Amino acid sequence: MTLGKEQLRSRVSGREISYIPQAAMNALNPTLRIIRFIEDIMKEHRPELSRKQVWELAVERFETLNLSARVLESYPNELSGGMKQRTVIAISTILNPKVLIADEPTSALDVTSQKAVIKLLKHLLEKGYIQSLVFITHELPLLYHVTDDIMVMYAGEIVERGTAEQMIFDPIHPYTKKLMGSIIVPEEGMRGHKLAAIPGTPPNLKTVPEGCRFADRCTYAQSECRQGRIELQTFQDRSYRCIVPADTLREWYAHEDE
Amino acid sequence: MKTNEVLISGKHLTKVFGYGKHKTTAVDDVSFEFHKGEIISIVGESGSGKTTLAKMIMGLLKESSGSISYMGKPRQLKRHADRKKYWKHIQAIFQDPFSSFNQFYKVEKLLLDCIRLQGLKLSKEEQLQKMKEACSFVNLKYEELHNKYPFELSGGQMQRLMIARIFMLHPQLLIADEPTSMVDACSRSTILDMLLKLRDENGMTIIFITHDVGLAYYVSDTLYIMERGKVVESGPAEDVIIHPQHPYTRQLISDVPKVHEAWDLS
Helix, strand or coil: CCCCHHHHHHHHECCCEEEECCCHHHCCCCCCCHHHHHHHHHHHHCCCCCHHHHHHHHHHHHHHCCCCHHHHCCCHHHCCHHHHHHHHHHHHCCCCCCEEEEECCCCCCCHHHHHHHHHHHHHHHHHCCCCEEEEECCCHHHHHHHCCEEEEEECCEEEEEEEHHHHHHCCCCHHHHHHHHCCCCCCCCCCCCCCCCCCCCCCCCCCCCCCCCCHHHCCCCCHHHHCCCCCCEEECCEEECCCCCHHHHHHHHHHHHC | CCCCCEEEEEEEEEEEECCHHHCEEEEEEEEEEEECCCEEEEECCCCCCHHHHHHHHHCCCCCCEEEEEECCEECCCCCHHHHHHHHHHEEEECCCHHHCCCCCCCHHHHHHHHHHHHCCCCCHHHHHHHHHHHHHHCCCCHHHHCCCCHHHCCHHHHHHHHHHHHHHHCCCEEEEECCCCCCCHHHHHHHHHHHHHHHHHHCCEEEEEECCHHHHHHHCCEEEEEECCEEEEEEEHHHHHHCCCCHHHHHHHHHCCCCCCCCCCC
16 A cells, blocks of 8 residues: 555544654643644544534543543643653544554653553553554563563564563573563562673664674674574564574573573 | 661651642651662652652752761761762762763763862873773773763763763762663663672662662662652561562552563553
């Protein structure tokens, strides 16, 4: 399907695909009342609605998200961090998009507000306001409870894909393995556990090295890793980007844990 | 590494903002005792007053009532010379590395200022040596960086440069205000490793200000849980997390997503 820029904006963005930007704290124009953002969206996508109808629609939606109608009359600086986050979610989903892309929606929030936001997103899914959710984050324990599938990216490439359960407890790619080893949770036995740190820094994407992009930081790197292009391999129902077979990698990890 | 020598203590600290009807008590009657070489975490949700408390310890805000004593003596911050002396002992790492640096100073100047603050008289070569040493401690290359401005660095690089400053200054007390909330999980382990190494080498006291209960549990000896300006629970990390007494602490711990337990979303 090819669409012009203008068609993409009016037909797909907002209605089909919507986006919650990173740092919702700064996502709202500080000079506008919240209702103006919604009126702006409606002017483009539902021009048949009157101002009063828009207001009623907004109040109804905001109430399902535990925001009072007073919020609509406020300026962004009058709201707290958690309220701003919920407001941004409400504005992003007001047209009931099919796909919602949430870019780090909880990174700047404390655990209590974080839980509220996750509850809200799940609630939107259950009520059918949104049909699928793409969640972008670096908080791994959170992902485990929110998503069905996890995809790990490194230096501009997808390095592994699998279900949440598989990825957390049985990672295949060396990078995923290290990443899962760096999870910190307040559970018994955590303090004795040594955190996995990856030496070095990610490669500069202006000059991508040949072969595996993770090779320089990988403890298992061989000379073959630095040649040609490493393709995504399929193993059972998962895929990963490494030349070593999955079973061999698992054996290595088992030795490492001893 | 915790010793029994008290480094800094506060008695009945209170900070009130505003007056009359709009009076908000950000920190309410907080007392604490931090020992040499101890790692303390102050945990609480947004707006619980943890940053205000940290700012009072740093001497950036004046306490409304109560007192702080440093190394057994009441803290003196009236004169500029006093403050300068105090800040040789107390340093901080802030949450947002992008706004921690003076944007008009190059990295070289920033590191030279650390040497000046210590009042050291060094030759050019010794200065260079010291700056290179600090940069290599945090895996940065001094040769690549010294002629750059802060905005030319990435977030991770800035945060590590901040730690390089700490490495040069060897403060007695480090206040880390959400040092890892803007970085990914793996860089977080690297940053924590560096800070713990500094503590082990210099016997530095570290105060972590965080809302990440997992992190606080992992790194610290002692935890202080804050709710609406009050410390509701404190004690050794093991006790507070595994056997929480106060309902707020229990709620805080249950709000954290865990890997081996179900997360109650109802």
